[in-house]
Amino acid sequence: xxxxxxxxxxxxxxxxxxxxxxxxxxxxxxxxxxxxxxxxxxxxxxxxxxxxxxxxxxxxxxxxxxxxxxxxxxxxxxxxxxxxxxxxxxxxxxxxxxxxxxxxxxxxxxxxxxxxxxxxxxxxxxxxxxxxxxxxxxxxxxxxxxxxxxxxxxxxxxxxxxxxxxxxxxxxxxxxxxxxxxxxxxxxxxxxxxxxxxxxxxxxxxxxxxxxxxxxxxxxxxxxxxxxxxxxxxxxxxxxxxxxxxxxxxxxxxxxx
Ligand code: NAP
Numbered sequence: 001x002x003x004x005x006x007x008x009x010x011x012x013x014x015x016x017x018x019x020x021x022x023x024x025x026x027x028x029x030x031x032x033x034x035x036x037x038x039x040x041x042x043x044x045x046x047x048x049x050x051x052x053x054x055x056x057x058x059x060x061x062x063x064x065x066x067x068x069x070x071x072x073x074x075x076x077x078x079x080x081x082x083x084x085x086x087x088x089x090x091x092x093x094x095x096x097x098x099x100x101x102x103x104x105x106x107x108x109x110x111x112x113x114x115x116x117x118x119x120x121x122x123x124x125x126x127x128x129x130x131x132x133x134x135x136x137x138x139x140x141x142x143x144x145x146x147x148x149x150x151x152x153x154x155x156x157x158x159x160x161x162x163x164x165x166x167x168x169x170x171x172x173x174x175x176x177x178x179x180x181x182x183x184x185x186x187x188x189x190x191x192x193x194x195x196x197x198x199x200x201x202x203x204x205x206x207x208x209x210x211x212x213x214x215x216x217x218x219x220x221x222x223x224x225x226x227x228x229x230x231x232x233x234x235x236x237x238x239x240x241x242x243x244x245x246x247x248x249x250x251x252x253x254x255x256x257x
Pocket of ligand 1: 013018021040044092094193195196197
């Protein structure tokens with residue numbers, strides 16, 4: 001396993017123990033990193049605080065990624081406590097349930113705005129806030145989470161597919177601009193995993209089933225596999241990789257008919 005010994009990281013997007021971001025936080029902690037975790041609103045604070053007790057001296061902070069003020073407060077707290085930052089994990093995504101249930105043609109202007117704001121723009125806002133902290137360390141690594149619904153049509157994924165396409169494009173633009181500062185930006189395109197966000201997608205169990213039948217490895221992926229790939233991308237072992245979308249999906253993306 002790649003080492004994150006001595007590194008400091010910020011992990012955004014932990015809701016509960018099933019969250020992919022939590023699997024990444026655990027793996028990053030085990031690889032030697034000290035972490036700041038954020039939670040969205042008081043509703044999730046207890047969950048995140050309880051989970052974080054298993055980590056070494058974590059910072060736990062509120063952060064609704066639609067709030068520039070909260071993002072600035074997180075960056076300030078990380079600067080005070082860690083004096084800089086080596087990596088960021090971005091695992092926040094949201095689309096109103098009505099937009100996922102209705103035909104894509106019926107996507108509302110407000111639903112589109114919310115999905116793109118939370119799921120794609122937030123990467124840009126967070127990257128801007130943490131880049132100066134990464135400059136203090138001579139560079140850094142940013143990893144976000146995406147899904148194949150950005151490239152192909154998955155029934156029920158709808159506006160979230162458009163948001164993931166924007167997110168993946170943002171990865172490339174950020175990678176190009178931040179590369180000269182030795183800050184790398186990559187995404188993991190994960191196969192379907194049963195989490196809180198996934199349960200909002202009608203027919204999600206059918207998607208899991210199709211992967212088991214058709215993916216080259218004939219099974220589903222688990223969050224620990226995504227987490228191990230994330231630790232690699234966050235670590236110096238991936239120092240030559242940026243602007244990449246790495247598929248951790250038991251090979252499903254290569255399959256045609
Ligand atoms: P999850 O546990 O529900 O995580 C999604 C997180 O985003 C939650 O913590 C959620 O908080 C947070 N979030 C939503 N709105 C936010 C806001 N305004 N500010 C801050 N945080 C906000 O589900 P997950 O499956 O692990 O999702 C993590 C990432 O992986 C997402 O980008 C997702 O699209 C991606 N992904 C998931 C799968 C899958 O099959 N599960 C596959 C590929 C990619 P709330 O619970 O409060 O909304």
